[in-house]
Amino acid sequence: MENGGEPSGSSCNGSHDIDTENQEWEANTSIGRRPRAGFSDSFSSHDMEGGMYESSPRGVLEGSSRSLESETASPGASTSDSEGNQDPGASTRWNGFFHMLKKGPNVRFQKWKSVPKITRRKSKRIIEEMVPVLRPSTDGELCYFKSCWNNFTLSELEAATNNFSHDNLIGEGGYAEVYKGALEDGQLVAIKRLTRGTQEEMTADFLSELGVIVHVDHPNIAKLIGYGVEGGMHLVLELSPHGSLASILYGPREKLDWGIRHKIALGIAEGLVYLHEGCHRRIIHKDIKASNILLAEDFEPQISDFGLAKWLPDQWTHHTVSNFEGTFGYLPPEYFMHGIVDEKTDVYSYGVLILELITGRKALDSSQQSLVMWAKPLLSKNCILELVDPFLVDAYDSEQMNRMALTASLCIHQSSIHRPQMSEVEKILKGDAHTLATVKQCQQSKFQRTYSEELSDAEEYNSTKYLQDLGRYREIVLEPSNDA
Numbered sequence: 001m002e003n004g005g006e007p008s009g010s011s012c013n014g015s016h017d018i019d020t021e022n023q024e025w026e027a028n029t030s031i032g033r034r035p036r037a038g039f040s041d042s043f044s045s046h047d048m049e050g051g052m053y054e055s056s057p058r059g060v061l062e063g064s065s066r067s068l069e070s071e072t073a074s075p076g077a078s079t080s081d082s083e084g085n086q087d088p089g090a091s092t093r094w095n096g097f098f099h100m101l102k103k104g105p106n107v108r109f110q111k112w113k114s115v116p117k118i119t120r121r122k123s124k125r126i127i128e129e130m131v132p133v134l135r136p137s138t139d140g141e142l143c144y145f146k147s148c149w150n151n152f153t154l155s156e157l158e159a160a161t162n163n164f165s166h167d168n169l170i171g172e173g174g175y176a177e178v179y180k181g182a183l184e185d186g187q188l189v190a191i192k193r194l195t196r197g198t199q200e201e202m203t204a205d206f207l208s209e210l211g212v213i214v215h216v217d218h219p220n221i222a223k224l225i226g227y228g229v230e231g232g233m234h235l236v237l238e239l240s241p242h243g244s245l246a247s248i249l250y251g252p253r254e255k256l257d258w259g260i261r262h263k264i265a266l267g268i269a270e271g272l273v274y275l276h277e278g279c280h281r282r283i284i285h286k287d288i289k290a291s292n293i294l295l296a297e298d299f300e301p302q303i304s305d306f307g308l309a310k311w312l313p314d315q316w317t318h319h320t321v322s323n324f325e326g327t328f329g330y331l332p333p334e335y336f337m338h339g340i341v342d343e344k345t346d347v348y349s350y351g352v353l354i355l356e357l358i359t360g361r362k363a364l365d366s367s368q369q370s371l372v373m374w375a376k377p378l379l380s381k382n383c384i385l386e387l388v389d390p391f392l393v394d395a396y397d398s399e400q401m402n403r404m405a406l407t408a409s410l411c412i413h414q415s416s417i418h419r420p421q422m423s424e425v426e427k428i429l430k431g432d433a434h435t436l437a438t439v440k441q442c443q444q445s446k447f448q449r450t451y452s453e454e455l456s457d458a459e460e461y462n463s464t465k466y467l468q469d470l471g472r473y474r475e476i477v478l479e480p481s482n483d484a
């Protein structure tokens with residue numbers, strides 16, 4: 001297992017900071033594209049009542065654009081439904097939506113205020129009560145898109161970025177180039193310009209990201225300032241002066257003392273609690289990784305890149321994707337094996353991320369060694385000293401370190417049912433002994449009940465299988481047809 005120098009996770013789309021990632025990574029990026037599950041997902045629910053909820057931000061945006069379908073119609077692009085059937089109307093809806101954005105639309109988006117957690121077991125009546133809140137209404141909660149976010153013209157974006165000059169390029173991902181810019185009033189921004197993938201992939205990414213980010217409002221979520229749809233698809237975000245966590249953790253790491261690492265771990269946990277439990281909708285980010293964590297001036301972390309995010313209706317147990325999307329090294333076994341996505345997908349990725357903060361090692365190193373596989377035996381023997389990043393020497397708070405290591409081991413549990421919820425993670429990190437005792441007790445009883453299951457799981461999904469999956473995935477990504 002190596003320190004530094006390699007990509008953080010093996011991603012078919014891994015985003016990176018321009019200055020810090022190596023050439024090998026760039027090769028991966030240029031070949032690999034993020035396969036979109038949005039066109040072929042199946043939405044698995046045991047008790048879903050068909051059609052009641054939109055399944056993703058795209059659903060809401062399409063919903064908004066449906067009323068404008070007659071405005072613009074353009075044959076050509078199409079998308080598919082959850083069964084993979086082609087939907088020729090999708091292109092029309094998207095075109096209608098973009099047309100509407102260009103005009104400075106009266107599309108109404110609702111800011112999701114924080115609400116008490118509503119469990120999946122809540123009655124149908126309560127779920128139905130929530131529905132109108134999620135749809136355009138006149139309850140005063142709605143805000144008008146154009147009054148909240150700026151619709152930038154292409155010339156404004158060009159002026160801000162010196163014509164998208166290479167000197168202003170601060171990051172690249174699987175779908176986007178990110179440019180530093182200064183608006184007319186002097187505000188510094190990051191302009192994310194979708195440049196890679198097919199038109200459909202870029203549109204799906206744009207709609208997913210816009211559809212989530214305009215509805216969320218939390219100190220640990222990246223802030224949207226506006227958008228631009230002239231000459232391409234652009235998102236204008238507040239600039240994070242320190243770039244991404246990946247750029248610092250695998251760059252000038254001395255900036256990251258223990259206090260900052262702990263602050264980052266806690267802030268990401270709070271952001272995820274908000275996404276999972278604090279919004280009216282359950283939002284699964286699906287791509288939590290070091291390059292998707294931006295750092296504000298005071299190193300407050302902000303979760304960014306909602307291109308893969310999914311909304312889950314309350315009564316759905318999980319969502320199933322049939323195409324792989326996401327980043328190797330950060331994804332849990334049930335995702336590899338069955339395509340299952342729920343909150344515990346993010347919990348697992350979060351566990352990997354805090355292991356990176358503790359160890360200074362990447363989720364996958366250059367020889368495809370998994371950080372999880374390396375750290376698990378050390379965690380189970382409580383060999384904290386062997387885990388800790390040598391850069392820290394012994395400059396850390398031992399209690400906080402123990403809690404972080406314990407949290408990591410809980411979050412990367414092979415079986416999703418044994419992983420804590422993010423609200424429990426937050427409490428454990430803050431030193432809440434009662435929550436820790438409850439989680440441990442709960443784990444023990446689950447362990448007793450599912451011991452045999454656990455054994456068969458362990459046989460089914462071990463490191464060999466992980467590497468096989470990795471190999472298979474790489475083959476798919478490297479297939480020439482993917483670049484066609």
Ligand SMILES: Nc1ncnc2c1ncn2[C@@H]1O[C@H](COP(=O)(O)OP(=O)(O)OP(=O)(O)O)[C@@H](O)[C@H]1O
Nearest residue numbers: 013015171172173174175176178190240244291305
């Ligand atoms: N607001 C911002 N401030 C500063 N840097 C940013 C900002 N947004 C993005 N970046 C930089 O650009 C990189 C790529 O951005 P992002 O991850 O959003 O692109 P992407 O194409 O959606 O990536 P992915 O391949 O993960 O889907 C980030 O890792 C970060 O280094």
